[in-house]
Amino acid sequence: EKAFEQFKLEIEAQERKEIDELVSFRFRSAQESEE
Secondary structure, eight states: OHHHHHHHHHHHHHHHHHHHHHHHHHHHHHHHHHO
16 A cells, blocks of 8 residues: 555656646747747
8 A cells, every 4th residue: 555655656756746847848948939
């Protein structure tokens, strides 16, 4: 039971990290195209 909870948390953290990287990448691209 506890291992499953930990597993879910790790997956959520991983997905959040990937989304953050995607957002920051698109944000930088948008800034560069404005210059």
